[in-house]
Amino acid sequence: MASAITPQATDFPRWYQDVVSTAELADNGPVRGTMVIRPYAYAIWEFIQSGLDQRIKRAGVQNAYFPLFIPESYLAKEAEHVEGFSPELAIVTHAGGSELAEPVVVRPTSETVIGEFMAKWIQSHRDLPLLLNQWANVVRWEMRPRMFLRTSEFLWQEGHTAHATEADAAAFARRIHLEVYDEFIRTQMAVPTYIGIKPPSERFAGATNTMTLEGMMKDGKALQMATSHELGQNFAKAFQIQFQTDGGGSDFAFTTSWGASTRLLGGLIMAHGDDAGLVVPPRIAPYLAVVIPVRDDDDVNAAVATIGRELADAGIRHHIDSGRGNFGRRVTDWEIKGVPLRIEVGPRDLAEGRVTIARRDTGEKIPVALAEVVATVRRLESEIHDALYEGARQRRNANTHEVASVAEAIEAADSGFARLPWSVAAGAEAELKTHAITVRCLQRADGSLPEREDEPGLTALVAKSY
């Protein structure tokens, strides 16, 4: 194969960059740390967007849009928040031909500006819960950018909600975390994750509790796929989000925020990709199948057209590769792009009334009767999804080690994750960091999501990470 992709085992970061570039997913933007998302990757992002958006709306949340520019003074209203974000801010000092009286910040996240408007819109307990979400770009200046994973500008959704009670806020954030993020990432992206809460040192700036989903990439490192925060009354007090209670008194609301970003594209690449390139999970694949004529002859072209029509009638996303070029090279190109199925249509197969369907995930080649193409593609969509998920789950489990000491955890984190008692890890965060290892999340011993980090008997999941 002519592919210019570095093998994963040789150099995983180079493999990643090679896939991003040869599969035409993204290019570096002209301004440091920014990226151009190319059409093929953007099409995957559109599936991620619409899948998350449906689930967010199902939870009763409404979309809105808040401004890109935030007065610098807003960020300062929440002390931890400004401290957390200051080093990453991009600042507009001139606009409309003159210097601004107050510089404005390009939003790194929108808690502050949304807090300001929640305060305006919320008067009474009847206005609660207020459930908002926005799809937007945000800017966090990156010193060590890496495509999709850490870019100075990225695309995301950020949900922001206000509730009358702490319990209601906690329950809603948890619902989003499990019914939106985990459900989508598991059932559509085929990525199994560990679900837990961040230790205090790793919490979002201004949060009282941060829930995370940690995926294991193929090099054994962790990637935070999405986070959901309880913000307590911190932002409500900073922005005066107050409401009249049922009893006629007044209280500050409890707010939450939660987000998932184009970083998910990086997770998808590293959770499923292999030495031949990208492997796109079928349910979010721009094309579930690509139809490739083995040779440019009339019978083949007619069969390709018929199959294309049948796939279209069945509502199956597909692409007809009618480009001339070398057949082998086209096969390699579609492998690099990770299209789940190739339907190869050649004269020899046709003479026997069939085509060959090749699975991207296993490489398996399946002879299929012409009349069975649509049904087979449909069946394989689910089979491939399940196989990708199951493969990732087994890999994850095989590379997660239950350990008792910090030394064992450091060793295990060379190639995967370690789980050790939080009581042991709690005092060792600084030591772990010298090995580039962090506590990714805290879980109950059975792997379930705890309520708070002070629950007794919690387990810390530690790993190197992106």
Next chain:
Amino acid sequence: MASAITPQATDFPRWYQDVVSTAELADNGPVRGTMVIRPYAYAIWEFIQSGLDQRIKRAGVQNAYFPLFIPESYLAKEAEHVEGFSPELAIVTHAGGSELAEPVVVRPTSETVIGEFMAKWIQSHRDLPLLLNQWANVVRWEMRPRMFLRTSEFLWQEGHTAHATEADAAAFARRIHLEVYDEFIRTQMAVPTYIGIKPPSERFAGATNTMTLEGMMKDGKALQMATSHELGQNFAKAFQIQFQTDGGGSDFAFTTSWGASTRLLGGLIMAHGDDAGLVVPPRIAPYLAVVIPVRDDDDVNAAVATIGRELADAGIRHHIDSGRGNFGRRVTDWEIKGVPLRIEVGPRDLAEGRVTIARRDTGEKIPVALAEVVATVRRLESEIHDALYEGARQRRNANTHEVASVAEAIEAADSGFARLPWSVAAGAEAELKTHAITVRCLQRADGSLPEREDEPGLTALVAKSY
């Protein structure tokens, strides 16, 4: 009615602000000229987005995403472009805690950065046409902001394409203009427009030809609803978008760009709204119908629930207003929000096996048998759309005057549009401007879209505008 909306005849700009605020469409952002798009308006925007996006994809265009930040030097590469946009730019001078070596511009539009990447991706005539679009926010600093119509940040789609020949570029821009913009605005927003080309003085900075769709607002002023530009080889030469021709030579590509923005929401408000508030065209209405119990009693509530189920089963977007509160006030609130149909469910009607359906556009109240509710709502969706379109078309035609002189045009533009020979208007643009009148577009005498502004016998459409 308790509505706090200023009548249109009293003060149209105040009417507009009142509708924006009482229908909860948008709020001013904290930074001058920015806006918060509230959920109800954003839901309408989502219909506009998906309607345009489908049509754009149908034309063979792929979505992508380019960075928000553009090096200042890029804009300078196309002389007219930088001159046109310089006064409106917002500039980032500091990021990541230090001053930037080269300031970056927050995109006012993306011709330059997309031009840079087109140059990289296009090698041969086989790479053409390259058809790209992005959904994004852009920033153009506004000295006299007006919600939706002129805001310092707005949301839009911007299409950018490259072609091997000028004819192909022109045909594609025209196709987008007619099959995407005109078709959508007419069949979904129920707004008739005049289609023409801008005179040279009003062209997009860097374009060789700009096509526009001009809608007439209820005060007789024009609103530019969408524009499509042929850019000739201007950007191709500035950014070296070159390709190998079929014959083995080398040529610069011909590019186009075209956009429609959240300004369409302003157009929708002013094209259809009345003294009772917003009137949302049914095909892009977040709710086609709202079901309102006249009284809070068991029979009424049971009937409301049944109707809700039937509407849901029929896939009709609706909202059940189960809030208690005063019935008359709730009716007014939904009128302000412009929901096309109110289904009022009261005990007296129910006793006779029916409900009352009220049309927002005409105020007409129709008694409808319970069994006929879904079918009636379905039928009225099309009837209301047609009535809104036809009403707007008649208003537009009645307020468009064919004139022969500049003096007559100035008089006509006090309350509507004037059409006069371009040969007459061409020398009078400066004089017209002293009356706040501009040439909105040039058309053929029969109203059709010309190819170029030097075609003989063109007519100029002149008006005051937003």
